[in-house]
Amino acid sequence: MSTSIHIKRGLDLKLQGAVANSAITGCPAHSAAVEPLDFPGFVPKLTVKEGDNVLIGSPLLCDKNSTNVHITSPMCGKVSKVERGERRRIIRVVVEADKEQSAVAYDTDKARKGNAEAIRMLLQESGLWVMMRQLPYAIVPKADIIPTNVFVSAFNNAPLAPDHDILLSGKEKELTAGAEALGKLTSGKIFYSTRPGSNVPVPGNVEHVEVSGPHPASLPSIQAANLAPISKGESVLLLDAVTLARIGELILTGKVNWQCTVAITGSEVKAPRYINTCAGAKLSTLLDENIKNSDSHRRIIAGNVLTGTNAGSEGYLHYPYEQVTVIPEGDDVAEFMGWASMSPSKMSVNRSFLSALLPGKRFTPDARILGGRRAMIMSEQYDKVLPMDILPEYLIKAILSRDIDKMEQLGIYEVTPADFALCEYVDPSKLELQKIVREGLDYMRKELE
Amino acid sequence: MPGGKLQSLQSVFEGFETFLYTPESTSQSGVHIHDSLDSKRVMILVVLALMPCFFFGMYNTGYQNLLAGGATEFPFWSIMAYGFLAILPTVVVTYVVGLGIEFVIAQLRHEEIQEGFLVTGILIPLICPIETPLWMIAVATAFSVIFVKEVFGGTGYNIFNVALVTRAFLFFAYPAQMSGDHVFVATSKIFGLGAQAPDGFSGATPLGQIATQTAGELHLTDLAGNAISTWQAFVGLIPGSFGETSTLCVCIGAAILLFTGIANWRIIVSVALGGLLMGWIANLCATPTYPASYLSPVSQLCYGGFAFAAVFMATDPVTAARTGTGKYIYGALVGIMAVLIRVYNNGYPEGAMLAVLLGNALAPLIDYCVVQANVNRRMRRLKAKVE
Structure with a gap:
């Protein structure tokens, strides 16, 4: 039995550089890194030193507030570097690969028998706990969370995102085991969302939901808001079905599988394709010879164009380890009176641009902001792409004025920064909405805890 | 240059630079791509949508002037030329006063000049009677830009519509000059163009005629004394504020604004x-x-x-x-x-x-x-x- 919902508001951005061929090329990485900034709410403390040898699944960092929660190594080898930024904040821990790869074997007996505490400990120690998020605050779940519900998204319709039919093919057993394990952590349901008609395996022990409609329909927080919105005092777990499969595999085999299928996409990529590599792999290895030759600057994004990280050519794959997008940077383009342009290559949802009248066209936007930062002038621009019962303008204003009561009343517990990515894209006032929401969530957490 | 002797013109320079060239600044946080629509384009689209009203206003001004002068022939180009010359000083005064204040305040705040006044500056001539004295326009514009917009923080923060407050300021501050039947029709020649209306000429707007009507049946007449039909009012060949008489042209503007979603x-x-x-x-x-x-x-x-x-x-x-x-x-x-x-x-x-x-x-x-x-x-x- 499955229910189906249709998300009406949203926007599918049509970009050049989608993967056309579903073949997966192997692409072994020589070094990989974990970056604690990918995991909001996790306060990193090193558990290794430079030069230490680690296995796949060995802890590299633990959370200062609950030392049982680890970020583990995706690779077997030697810790080659701990990079720090301002005020000695840990930016990344880099591991160089050994020839032979071996993994930590966890004792999963108790977890397999369905002991909730054992499952919780196992996930936290193995490094899979940090791959999930919780609402409220859109952070790594608190170690003692008892979620009201769990939302698993088994599709991704972000721009150029990989197809979960490919990421999850043949993972039925793992997904079922994962769902069984998470089922022990919650008293509520596990909502498992797929596209109607997709071939993604659906475990038997979940509430299957078919979700249609434009992006951000694939975000689990959006699904939560439309299926069972949370209230103050409640919390839910949000995760990708790929993480669910990893959890299942850990329960079944005792080892964490940090191999991942990554879509290499974007207008600056010669041959967009899927590759199989290790989480946190160095991007230069993945992009080797696959970037178009040109003198103009380009931006290498670990992730998609909405929520990804600007990693640079020397960067590493970032959480959630599923996609790389390469687009032109655009800081070397001089465009005369761009605001008056009638060029059909200008990408916009506004019908004063020819592009909005060409429904099938795919675009090659660059990273320019294309305008100056302004006060919120136009109204209801955000509402059109935020499919939640939230008044985004008012929530943003409450956040900017740091008004805790207002934020709470307007539903800050229900949102994640990623929900506002499309609002940020369409905003003619060019406000940094995701940053504003993240700061608001952090402020709430600091004040209320 | 910062600290240089042209420092005081920095906001103006930046304003012009971003007007001419799309800024090269790229996204530093959050999304990596942005929609091409920005507030400059929004404002320009509104100005564009106002153009039918503006051009019709020019025609109507010249037409009403000839009508008041008792003409029987209405040559198109000379009417347009008359209308253009009649409205030009108002447009210039509005922009000079309004933009001047914006430039100074942007510089005081060390901000980029914003484009909000582009629209306000064209709206003000459109909603004022053609014969409004220029000094009144200047005073009213300055009042609204400073006390309705800038004191609240500038474009995007105002509570009242800036152009409308300009009009209301004129209406309440100079009631004798701003109402009645003398301001809505241009009555004198400009550079030899147009016609001179006879002394004692009365050019009340239809609504003005209604308001002063005391008894009897309602008869609305145009300047030549003929009855006004609703159709004529729809097209807009009636006395009134410069750009707002033609419902037809407003509809064209509305079509532009609605199609583009502005x-x-x-x-x-x-x-x-x-x-x-x-x-x-x-x-x-x-x-x-x-x-x-x-x-x-x-x-x-x-x-x-x-x-x-x-x-x-x-x-x-x-x-x-x-x-x-x-x-x-x-x-x-x-x-x-x-x-x-x-x-x-x-x-x-x-x-x-x-x-x-x-x-x-x-x-x-x-x-x-x-x-x-x-x-x-x-x-x-x-x-x-x-x-």
Whole structure:
């Protein structure tokens, strides 16, 4: 039995550089890194030193507030570097690969028998706990969370995102085991969302939901808001079905599988394709010879164009380890009176641009902001792409004025920064909405805890 | 250059630079790509949508002038030339005063010059009578830009529509000069163009005629003494403020704004419906005490500045209601009030301006109620779960 919902508001951005061929090329990485900034709410403390040898699944960092929660190594080898930024904040821990790869074997007996505490400990120690998020605050779940519900998204319709039919093919057993394990952590349901008609395996022990409609329909927080919105005092777990499969595999085999299928996409990529590599792999290895030759600057994004990280050519794959997008940077383009342009290559949802009248066209936007930062002038621009019962303008204003009561009343517990990515894209006032929401969530957490 | 001797012109320089070239700055946080629409384009689209009204205003000014002078032939190009010369000083004065103040304040705040005044600067000449003395325009523009916009923080922060406050300032500060039957028609020759109206000429607008009507049946006449039909009012060949007489041209502008999604259809539709409803009610209980009640609901929409206010003034996103539901209420309120003031207050022949300003004042309250409904929904959900 499955229910189906249709998300009406949203926007599918049509970009050049989608993967056309579903073949997966192997692409072994020589070094990989974990970056604690990918995991909001996790306060990193090193558990290794430079030069230490680690296995796949060995802890590299633990959370200062609950030392049982680890970020583990995706690779077997030697810790080659701990990079720090301002005020000695840990930016990344880099591991160089050994020839032979071996993994930590966890004792999963108790977890397999369905002991909730054992499952919780196992996930936290193995490094899979940090791959999930919780609402409220859109952070790594608190170690003692008892979620009201769990939302698993088994599709991704972000721009150029990989197809979960490919990421999850043949993972039925793992997904079922994962769902069984998470089922022990919650008293509520596990909502498992797929596209109607997709071939993604659906475990038997979940509430299957078919979700249609434009992006951000694939975000689990959006699904939560439309299926069972949370209230103050409640919390839910949000995760990708790929993480669910990893959890299942850990329960079944005792080892964490940090191999991942990554879509290499974007207008600056010669041959967009899927590759199989290790989480946190160095991007230069993945992009080797696959970037178009040109003198103009380009931006290498670990992730998609909405929520990804600007990693640079020397960067590493970032959480959630599923996609790389390469687009032109655009800081070397001089465009005369761009605001008056009638060029059909200008990408916009506004019908004063020819592009909005060409429904099938795919675009090659660059990273320019294309305008100056302004006060919120136009109204209801955000509402059109935020499919939640939230008044985004008012929530943003409450956040900017740091008004805790207002934020709470307007539903800050229900949102994640990623929900506002499309609002940020369409905003003619060019406000940094995701940053504003993240700061608001952090402020709430600091004040209320 | 920072610290250089041209430092004081930095805002102006940046303003022009970003106007000419799209900034090269790229995204530093959050999304990596942005929609091409920015506030410059939004403002320019509004100016573009105002152009039909502007050109028609030029024609109508010249036409009314010839009519007042008793001409029988109406050569197109000389009419347009006359209209252009008649409005040019007003446009120049508005932009010089308004932009001048914006430049100075942007520089004081060390901010980039913003483009909000591009629209305000063209709206002001459009909604003022053609014969408004230039010094009054200058004073009123300066007052609104400083006290309605800049003291609140600049573009995007104002509570009232800047152009409308300019008009209201003129209306209340100089009532003798700004109403009656002398300001709405250009009566003298400019550089030998146009015609000289006879002494004692009276050029009252249709609504002005209604307001001063004391008894008897309603007869609206144009400057030559012929009766005015609703069709004529729709096309706009009647005396009135420079750019707001033609409902036809307002409709063209509305089409541009609605197609590009710059103006909100909810507001325009609900203002029109509000006006029709109130016009219908007034017409049902028409009485000679209030001669404007004899106008049919459709004529209410065609005369005066009603259509212009509905399309260009009420839809100003900064001062209108910002929530979807709020827009219906706000629009209906503006429409009803416009006709209500027009019909039942003989002191003010035109109510659209005051109605929009009243709407502006109430918009935050309307939005508050809509937002509160959302909050209450959330609170009820919480309560239901707790129980």
